[in-house]
């Protein structure tokens with residue numbers, strides 16, 4: 001018999017969380033009002049958000065558009081080679097400035113009243129300005145830039161007033177693995193995207209995309225992938241880093257064409273690297289695949305993820321071809337070894353429209369204290385992030401004053 | 402070789418062929434008239450999509466040439482930006498088989514039916530070895546709750562050869578307009 005009584009389902013996030021650190025109230029996944037709070041406190045709040053990598057806009061005039069929650073962004077490389085992130089909104093009457101997902105422009109023109117912005121955001125021209133309001137000054141109407149910082153080309157933005165400096169926010173555990181994941185120096189070359197829409201709350205996506213116990217992916221077992229030694233530290237502000245040895249698979253007979261899973265440059269000792277940055281960015285290097293996942297929380301039940309794949313600028317042509325083949329077949333929503341993730345995001349979301357809590361088990365040694373380290377295949381890596389989320393959102397624990 | 406096929410002895414790739422929309426109303430290929438060739442190509446495409454829609458996927462690799470073949474599902478977005486990354490990319494018959502084995506034995510995904518609709522089958526170029534054919538497709542997806550959605554729309558760019566008397570794909574490039582996948586893509590298109 002279950003300990004939960006039927007009839008207690010409200011569909012609303014509870015005001016108070018369970019006292020046990022391994023329990024997550026399921027009703028936080030389907031609550032539309034809570035999503036509005038999350039936008040304010042998390043997505044528009046005091047944390048950094050990964051919105052792209054400079055390799056996506058390699059040439060002067062290249063741009064891409066993206067969203068942070070519901071806020072439209074325009075990321076552009078200027079004549080000075082600087083990559084800037086603007087609100088994608090004309091400073092005249094607020095019209096969406098750029099509608100393409102990506103491209104190359106000499107300048108950005110708003111079609112509404114033909115205001116023209118240069119690549120660095122300055123307002124270059126605005127017809128009829130002689131008759132504008134008396135306090136109008138052209139130099140005050142450049143595109144508005146978000147607070148931006150970069151780490152080896154990774155572009156992060158924040159709209160919070162009290163966001164800590166990026167270095168401090170990344171902390172100790174992230175840089176070593178993240179730099180290896182980004183090819184050591186961040187000089188990456190974009191190979192392309194796989195974009196996907198999940199019918200899942202962003203937290204459900206996030207809770208399962210970076211890492212979960214190894215039982216889900218039958219293909220990993222069929223391929224004989226042996227997880228070797230590794231480390232998987234977490235930080236109190238919700239980041240999580242995993243380094244794992246991947247023993248090159250002895251051909252298990254599963255693949256007719258095992259060349260797909262060769263290691264060409266990846267060091268099997270660090271065959272699998274995962275960096276998960278709070279609140280919802282997952283980046284992985286698995287064998288020779290370099291994959292950054294730019295995620296957008298669209299609503300309480302839709303999450304969009306742009307899986308961007310990269311090579312390194314110094315790669316030989318042969319290596320690039322190998323990366324393309326691995327990247328196009330293994331991971332992500334079409335990848336033959338881990339597409340189960342996509343199915344799970346949706347099922348988690350449906351299943352969480354029920355009363356009670358989701359309870360983490362494997363590796364939990366204390367119900368009151370969180371550990372910042374875990375053993376391979378434990379479930380506990382998500383718990384510090386949940387604790388950080390709980391605090392940011394202001395949920396009290398049972399018994400807490 | 403007929404005068405037309407001589408004139409068209411092009412080695413262009415499917416992409417180039419897509420640009421050159423030639424009025425191929427009259428030719429002979431392997432002793433077949435243009436009309437018969439068109440009919441045989443349409444038969445091949447019909448059998449190909451029936452194989453997928455009827456979930457007869459173990460036979461899907463049989464539609465491709467044995468020695469060298471290439472099957473790719475790539476988004477129009479990546480193609481137009483000159484980026485090579487695909488959603489599925491097989492460069493050998495073995496890889497085609499691996500996809501199906503994986504789908505059957507390893508992958509977990511919600512049950513659904515595919516229904517392909519094909520139109521505008523256009524033979525674009527003809528040479529001694531092969532036909533370059535472009536066609537449009539739509540895949541409708543019906544989930545087990547009975548709801549049908551458009552899962553994918555796009556075009557096939559096919560290189561078709563005659564192998565032991567049978568038409569086979571030596572290359573099939575599926576260029577997907579619907580570049581944002583709904584949840585996941587497990588079966589071939």
Ligand code: FES
Pocket residue numbers: 090091092093094095110111112113114115
């Ligand atoms: S709103 Fe852009 S020019 Fe008026």
Ligand SMILES: [Fe+2]
Pocket residue numbers: 208209212216217338341
């Ligand atoms: Fe997974």
